[in-house]
Amino acid sequence: MSERFFPEFNWHAVFVQPWTEYANSTFWIVLMGFLVSGTCGLVGCFVILRRMALVGDAISHSLLPGITLAFLLTNSRATLPMMIGAVAAGVVTVALIEAIRYSSRIKPDAAIGIVFSSLFAVGVVLISAFADTVDLDAECVLYGELIFVNLADIATIGGVAIGPEPVVRMAVIALIAVALLLIFFKEMLVTSFDSGLAASLGINPTRYQYGLTLFLSIVIVSSFESVGVVLVIAMIIFPGATALLLTDRLPSALWLSTLFSAIYALAGFHLATWLNASIAGAMTVVAGGVFAVVWAAAPNRGLIAHALRKRGMNRPELEPIAPDA
Amino acid sequence: MCRSHPDRPAARRAQTTVWLPSPYFRYALATLAIVVPTLAQAAQISDLAETSWTEQAIEFFSLEQPIVRTAIVGTVLIGFCCGILGSFLVVRKLALLGDTLSHAVLPGVALGFLWNASKDPWAIFIGATAAGVLGVALVGWIKQTTHLKEDSAMGMVLAGFYGLGICMTTMIQNMAMGNKSGLDKFFFGQAAALSSGDIQLLGIISLVTILLVLLFYKEFLAISFDSGFAQTIGMPARALHYGLMALLTFAVVVSLQAVGVVLVSALLITPAAAAFLLTDRMHWMLVLAAAFGMLSGVLGAFISYLSNNLPTGPLIVLGATLIFVLALVFGPRHGLLSKILRRRRQRKRIALENTLKSVFHLCENSQFTRKVFEASELALERNSNLPAIESEIRNLVKSQLAERVAGTNGARLSGQAQFQLTPQGWIRACEIVRNHRLWELYLTNAADYESDHVHDDAEEIEHLLGSDLVRRLEERLQNPIHDPHGRLIPTREQITA
Numbered sequence: 001m002s003e004r005f006f007p008e009f010n011w012h013a014v015f016v017q018p019w020t021e022y023a024n025s026t027f028w029i030v031l032m033g034f035l036v037s038g039t040c041g042l043v044g045c046f047v048i049l050r051r052m053a054l055v056g057d058a059i060s061h062s063l064l065p066g067i068t069l070a071f072l073l074t075n076s077r078a079t080l081p082m083m084i085g086a087v088a089a090g091v092v093t094v095a096l097i098e099a100i101r102y103s104s105r106i107k108p109d110a111a112i113g114i115v116f117s118s119l120f121a122v123g124v125v126l127i128s129a130f131a132d133t134v135d136l137d138a139e140c141v142l143y144g145e146l147i148f149v150n151l152a153d154i155a156t157i158g159g160v161a162i163g164p165e166p167v168v169r170m171a172v173i174a175l176i177a178v179a180l181l182l183i184f185f186k187e188m189l190v191t192s193f194d195s196g197l198a199a200s201l202g203i204n205p206t207r208y209q210y211g212l213t214l215f216l217s218i219v220i221v222s223s224f225e226s227v228g229v230v231l232v233i234a235m236i237i238f239p240g241a242t243a244l245l246l247t248d249r250l251p252s253a254l255w256l257s258t259l260f261s262a263i264y265a266l267a268g269f270h271l272a273t274w275l276n277a278s279i280a281g282a283m284t285v286v287a288g289g290v291f292a293v294v295w296a297a298a299p300n301r302g303l304i305a306h307a308l309r310k311r312g313m314n315r316p317e318l319e320p321i322a323p324d325a
Numbered sequence: 326m327c328r329s330h331p332d333r334p335a336a337r338r339a340q341t342t343v344w345l346p347s348p349y350f351r352y353a354l355a356t357l358a359i360v361v362p363t364l365a366q367a368a369q370i371s372d373l374a375e376t377s378w379t380e381q382a383i384e385f386f387s388l389e390q391p392i393v394r395t396a397i398v399g400t401v402l403i404g405f406c407c408g409i410l411g412s413f414l415v416v417r418k419l420a421l422l423g424d425t426l427s428h429a430v431l432p433g434v435a436l437g438f439l440w441n442a443s444k445d446p447w448a449i450f451i452g453a454t455a456a457g458v459l460g461v462a463l464v465g466w467i468k469q470t471t472h473l474k475e476d477s478a479m480g481m482v483l484a485g486f487y488g489l490g491i492c493m494t495t496m497i498q499n500m501a502m503g504n505k506s507g508l509d510k511f512f513f514g515q516a517a518a519l520s521s522g523d524i525q526l527l528g529i530i531s532l533v534t535i536l537l538v539l540l541f542y543k544e545f546l547a548i549s550f551d552s553g554f555a556q557t558i559g560m561p562a563r564a565l566h567y568g569l570m571a572l573l574t575f576a577v578v579v580s581l582q583a584v585g586v587v588l589v590s591a592l593l594i595t596p597a598a599a600a601f602l603l604t605d606r607m608h609w610m611l612v613l614a615a616a617f618g619m620l621s622g623v624l625g626a627f628i629s630y631l632s633n634n635l636p637t638g639p640l641i642v643l644g645a646t647l648i649f650v651l652a653l654v655f656g657p658r659h660g661l662l663s664k665i666l667r668r669r670r671q672r673k674r675i676a677l678e679n680t681l682k683s684v685f686h687l688c689e690n691s692q693f694t695r696k697v698f699e700a701s702e703l704a705l706e707r708n709s710n711l712p713a714i715e716s717e718i719r720n721l722v723k724s725q726l727a728e729r730v731a732g733t734n735g736a737r738l739s740g741q742a743q744f745q746l747t748p749q750g751w752i753r754a755c756e757i758v759r760n761h762r763l764w765e766l767y768l769t770n771a772a773d774y775e776s777d778h779v780h781d782d783a784e785e786i787e788h789l790l791g792s793d794l795v796r797r798l799e800e801r802l803q804n805p806i807h808d809p810h811g812r813l814i815p816t817r818e819q820i821t822a
Contacts, residue, residue, distance in 0.1 A: 048473070053480040054421050061587060103661055104653055110420040110598045117591030118646040121639035128635045231491070234484030241477050278495040284488020291481065295471065303470055 033265030041239030064123030090217025400622030408618030411593035429460030431490025457574035726750030
């Protein structure tokens with residue numbers, strides 16, 4: 001091999017330079033990464049609890065025909081039509097999955113697989129068929145990359161520059177997510193764990209289920225341009241799954257998932273700088289690494305704790321049972 | 326008293342509960358509306374090509390061009406393998422494991438590529454298989470040692486491995502030697518890109534798959550449907566499971582190049598799911614799934630050939646989806662259409678039986694002295710309007726359960742039309758009333774219901790009790806004479822007489 005696969009590690013270039021010489025863009029990229037993974041993580045906690053993880057995967061794939069159709073119909077890459085197309089695709093995906101489940105004996109997992117792969121195929125065919133008119137790149141949708149986030153358009157409110165337009169947009173989505181979470185926390189908590197109890201309390205579980213699905217597709221749409229379709233799933237599942245290994249309380253799981261998201265964004269950025277690789281990919285690698293560490297070392301549920309408990313159980317240390325008087 | 330309960334609400338409920346999937350059926354139609362034009366679109370594109378449609382078809386199926394031959398052989402083999410292996414996934418509710426696998430092999434592909442910086446199928450194959458097996462093992466391990474559910478575990482492995490793969494491929498692309506073209510095929514797939522080496526690999530995998538499935542059919546069947554049972558009778562369930570997974574990984578890795586990462590899972594799931602809708606026997610399911618897989622392979626390759634610029638993978642998937650939708654709608658036993666027809670027949674039967682029961686009540690109210698009734702009397706009894714009753718009577722006459730009595734006082738006049746039950750109709754009416762009253766008695770005697778709570782329940786079950794169940798009820802209740810409301814239960818002798 002003429003070239004080394006792993007570039008030389010240079011402390012200065014990896015950790016110092018980005019924050020001194022390119023401080024501006026570094027800040028926005030890391031912030032964007034955090035906003036994406038943080039928002040996904042918050043929604044993801046509920047997605048995991050409701051065992052909808054793979055529905056999220058399905059939605060993220062079905063967005064492709066949605067945005068392609070939106071593009072073909074409006075002939076613009078404006079945010080709003082894309083958003084509507086994508087959310088519509090998300091709703092159609094869920095409706096189709098439910099339809100197949102209810103009208104046949106196909107199991108939900110197979111229904112998910114059939115629907116998302118078909119819709120994705122429709123999307124790819126549409127893009128290839130109208131390749132000369134569609135200025136969309138399926139690969140771009142698939143991968144997305146934080147480095148390509150447009151930092152040049154500065155959003156201003158009342159003449160005051162706040163920050164790059166995509167980052168501001170993501171921040172708004174994140175704020176909405178937090179606001180919704182604060183407003184509906186109790187309802188989401190109850191419907192996630194005990195839909196029977198929720199129904200008896202007068203909370204309609206299906207309504208919240210659909211609300212979550214809808215919001216999930218909005219979050220996925222707004223995230224995919226920076227992390228790509230597949231890695232959105234990583235950002236949705238990893239923070240929550242890792243947090244749920246550490247705690248049994250939903251509020252602390254939500255806080256932990258936000259903390260993990262910050263770690264992913266920061267560490268992912270530096271890892272990508274070092275390896276000269278995709279930031280989204282690097283964030284996922286960090287997420288996988290953090291999960292592996294927590295999985296091994298979590299105080300209660302970790303592999304090590306498990307092994308230690310097992311050894312403790314095997315040790316014949318039990319005191320003899322005192323006979324009753 | 327039973328009479329104090331209005332018959333109608335219960336009857337209406339019985340009619341509405343039998344029709345479940347109306348909104349879902351509409352969704353399904355909506356999908357059709359989306360999918361069909363897309364396919365039509367794909368076909369249309371071919372018209373723009375220089376030669377005509379038929380000429381191209383002949384050219385395609387004559388298999389003269391080597392590239393067409395490779396594509397067809399490749400897609401057929403892929404469809405075959407994926408159909409058979411996918412059937413096991415679908416019946417074990419592991420459908421999305423295929424999706425996980427196809428994403429998880431990416432870092433392996435990148436590693437294989439790095440091995441000698443070329444698209445050497447064997448190096449990539451070995452790397453990808455290793456990554457795939459590792460991924461499947463990790464899913465199992467996470468599921469075993471944490472409280473995370475299977476879907477989260479699969480999602481994590483899928484996305485985590487894929488992220489690692491993306492990282493590695495971007496690193497490769499940023500290196501001087503990285504020529505992108507080799508790796509790109511893995512994302513969308515092009516059957517024409519299959520090399521003869523790939524075909525050889527595919528052939529070997531197909532052969533191994535069919536051999537193993539034939540040799541260990543009973544074992545695979547046992548672990549698929551009752552893994553606990555398989556273990557207790559001493560089958561190496563774990564080894565078989567991992568054997569199946571290894572085969573699956575091989576198949577996924579080789580299929581990647583023809584259909585791409587995202588769509589391999591479709592080839593595993595969709596043909597198998599279509600087969601699952603058509604049969605209840607595993608061996609038939611395997612045969613059908615393999616056939617569907619091959620058919621969609623040829624279909625996709627053909628349309629792709631017609632349209633020049635469309636990628637093969639998505640078209641194969643859409644072919645499979647088309648087969649699935651057809652099976653979903655027209656399947657003889659589990660299809661939507663047959664379900665609708667069955668429901669409609671049942672609804673019609675229940676409506677007929679409800680009318681018959683009301684006629685019986687009329688007859689009973691007259692102490693069994695009258696046999697001929699007027700439509701208006703029935704309308705009063707059923708608490709319904711005349712046009713509805715007229716059509717009910719028409720249905721009875723059509724089924725030869727009743728006959729019109731040539732009118733004395735103006736038979737054609739609305740509400741005055743007279744009718745009586747045929748002997749056949751009389752038997753059915755007695756049967757249904759008997760079912761109803763036996764069930765009421767059963768609920769009060771055996772299930773300790775209050776006698777005023779049993780009517781609604783009996784109203785629904787009376788249409789479903791078979792003769793066998795009725796006989797057992799009679800035995801259990803020791804051939805009763807009166808129902809809980811004190812009325813006579815029409816006896817078997819009375820029915821036949």
